[in-house]
Amino acid sequence: MSVPRKACALLGLSLALHATANDKPSAYAYTMPLTLAADTGIASLRLPQAVYIGAMSRDLSDMRVFDRDGNPRPHAIVPPERKAQTRVDDIPARVFPLNGAWRGQPGGLWLDVRVDAQGCALAVATRGAGREREGLSGLILDLGGIRDDSRDGAIHALRFEPPHGTSSYTAELQLETSDDLQRWEPAATAELHWIVNSDEQTLSNNRMEFAPRRFRYARLSWRRGKPLVFAGVVAESGKVVEAAPVMETLSLKPRPVRKELLYEASMAIPVERIGLRFDETNVVYPADVGSYLQTYRHGLRRQTAPSFRPVASSTFYRVRHDGAERISRPIPVGEAHAAQWIVRPHVETNAQPTLQLSWTPATLLFLANGKGPYRLAFGKTDARRTGLAPEQVAPGFTTEELNRLPQAMAGALAPRPGLRHAGLSRAGGDIVLWTVLLTGVALLAFFALKLLRQIKVS
Structure with missing residues (x-):
């Protein structure tokens, strides 16, 4: 070597x-x-x-x-x-009984439906020839509009509540869905039952599950069992949402520097949300929040010309009105790192808000x-x-x-x-x-x- x-x-x-x-x-x-x-x-x-x-x-x-x-x-x-987690929303259905049993060729049952300007059903009745007997034959459900074009928000189940006083009941139901009350598509069949013992304990299967779909109207018919008008029908709509993370929040007090506020932090913090908290009430505070590419050193001077990099610009506030307090929410900023944070108010003010940095550890x-x-x-x-x-x-x-x-x-x-x-x-x-x-x-x-x-x- x-x-x-x-x-x-x-x-x-x-x-x-x-x-x-x-x-x-x-x-x-x-x-x-x-x-x-x-x-x-x-x-x-x-x-x-x-x-x-x-x-x-x-x-x-x-x-x-x-x-x-x-x-x-x-x-x-x-x-x-x-x-991610699935959030289930309940959508109460408006129930319209269909009276009259129709047999013979398909399409022999006609519906007279009155709707309002928003498409909500106001009344539903049956008409046509070939009526063999009177009585309840089915139910029309109005669920309101599901206008989401994605799979999220689609209906995936119906939940039934029996009429008050029903002790035992068993039936097999067929479900059809439609968006215009004219074209109907088969969706599911399910067996529902309620069994009540001598101690008034109930064993029930009151849900009809099916592949998630979007529809406005539903038609229920009985394949087996006695038709009845349920006390309530609720549609279950599932939507996949991001679970709220458990975040850490650091509160920092400012140090005035010229017309700005400086907050000493740490470069290691992966800031995801930024907010300003005020001690006083009735404050409106438009400002930019960001950092300099070169931090303050040697007192309050920088060695080179500053290059400000804003990550958030908003109007922060704390206002009390009609007995309630309105406070601005933290702003998402993706992921930002800075050893020092700067707040630049848009107007001259004496307010010195507390800076709140939030992140997910x-x-x-x-x-x-x-x-x-x-x-x-x-x-x-x-x-x-x-x-x-x-x-x-x-x-x-x-x-x-x-x-x-x-x-x-x-x-x-x-x-x-x-x-x-x-x-x-x-x-x-x-x-x-x-x-x-x-x-x-x-x-x-x-x-x-x-x-x-x-x-x-x-």
């Missing part, structure tokens, strides 16, 4: 040894004890708010999990999962080794990323299995003496690092002089 290569190798080895030796819990600004309630090989933790406030990197690359011997454990960060997975209690450490400017992919920490685990992993319990936050949050650099660590760097430069200079002497001799 040549002399310069030896010098570079020695320098790289020195830096690597320094980084490895310095990757201990004492090198991080904050630590939190982690305890496991069960003996498990893999544990998870919903990251506390303190981690996002104290971490120094956008992607939490300065976060570690150490065992009681101070050795780092393999870990991964699982992004928050967006869960990620989940930490780590591999336990039985050497607890473990320690979560974060807050280090020069930390390298050591996090793995979730499948590398929990190989072969499904999403459901990950959700059922034992949860670690985080203890009290412990700041490290001598470490500052702003920068979070340790004085002693900086001295060691500069010593290693200067030693490396000296080695390069020594080998360079040695190489020059060899060239002169040759």
